Amino acid sequence: MDLLENIKEATKEIFETMIMLDITPGDPLAENVTSFKCSVSGVIGLAGTCQGMLAIHTPDSVAKAITSSFLGMEVEEVDDDVTDAIGELANMLAGNIKMVLDAAGKDVTISIPSCIHGDEYSMDCVADAEWAVVPFSIDAGQFLVELQIKSC
């Protein structure tokens, strides 16, 4: 199961069709990133035949840029519009990943998302899971998409 390809395809498709921003995928990270500063993270669970979690981690500036493009309006600060947008982005990405996994014969359902915003926080998935983290670049900066799949 090629998690990396799934992540890249899903993210590119969402950004091209819903967010309307050009993105460039980078090389997958050799080590997971678990500490964040002045960032926004959208998190959503995957359940059913595959248990896991998808997260998108964006620095404040990138979160605002994504939200501005998504909503078609200028966003000045990380407010509810931004956290809702990033949560929705996690939701859409997970929906895409779900479709890919279902097409491969799995039966995956997705939870509802949560969104975290903080000056300094850590996020760890404590399951013993297979993981992949792919960085993506937009004009405003870089963000990460993290996928953890425990049993599939």
Added chain:
Amino acid sequence: MNLDLQQQIIDSTQLLFDTMLMMPLTPGITLSEKVYSFEKSISGMLGFAGEIQGMLTIHCPQDVAFSITNTLLGIDVNEVDADVKDTVGEMANMILGGIKDGFTEQGIDISLAVPTILAGRSYRVSGMDDAMWTTVPFYLDEGEFLVELKLKAPK
């Protein structure tokens, strides 16, 4: 659907503390206002899906998390390390597992995702304000923690 979310949360959390942790616990009254902001805290988030989609989150001040970890593992931690994160993750798994059993009795099937542990000096957790949510505070000698359950029926 006749789910008493408050009772499900209380029963499941009480069971965990009675059987595995052996710490005296007092449930409080369901909060009427959402709590979004946390300082020096740990939040264990666990999504679920199936006939109902949702997320369970335990919000715990660091000191309370240390105390629970120390009791569970018989150690003496004073910083947010892997043991503390594993403990909060396991709490989320067990509390949601109990709630899942309660849902099954009502004929509702859900399956669990994997826990994610958030920790920090200062952070805000939000999302899906239109979901049904219930947050119950629990009191230990060492302090208070919150168990928040939010859910929505699938379209």
